[in-house]
Amino acid sequence: MKLLAVLLPLAVAPAISKPIPFVMVEHNSVYPNGKYNLSTLELQLGVKNEFEKGDVYASVGPIRTHLDVTKDFGDTEIGGTVGTNIQINGDITLFGEVFGTTSDTFITKTGIVYSFN
Numbered sequence: 001m002k003l004l005a006v007l008l009p010l011a012v013a014p015a016i017s018k019p020i021p022f023v024m025v026e027h028n029s030v031y032p033n034g035k036y037n038l039s040t041l042e043l044q045l046g047v048k049n050e051f052e053k054g055d056v057y058a059s060v061g062p063i064r065t066h067l068d069v070t071k072d073f074g075d076t077e078i079g080g081t082v083g084t085n086i087q088i089n090g091d092i093t094l095f096g097e098v099f100g101t102t103s104d105t106f107i108t109k110t111g112i113v114y115s116f117n
Contacts, residue, residue: 019047024059039066042079054086054093063101077102083109091115 024044030037046059060080066073083097092114099107 018049020050022046022048022057022059036068038068040064041066044079044081046081054084056084058082090117 024046026042027039029039041064042061044059044061046057048055048057058081060078063077063079064073079099079101081097081099085093085095087093092112095111095113097109
């Protein structure tokens with residue numbers, strides 16, 4: 001599964017017909033029950049393709065995780081993301097994303113966004 005997390009975004013990227021390159025820096029912190037647990041810092045390099053009703057994107061890059069238990073950053077991992085946003089009409093957009101790392105962590109996000117136009 002570790003190899004899949006890295007290869008999936010790389011496999012999808014060439015299929016994007018009009019690639020728009022991007023860089024994403026992201027910081028996430030987790031506070032279960034109001035107590036700090038962990039943070040991640042990501043640097044993702046990717047491509048996206050915009051089409052009439054949305055976009056599709058793929059990215060890959062290093063991730064550092066800080067754990068409260070050890071009070072230290074762990075090893076650097078590689079993570080990748082593949083996702084899409086699809087506009088249903090002028091007000092409703094569906095989204096979905098799969099994120100994976102070389103430590104076999106997988107996260108999925110799906111949802112609906114309603115815009116008040």
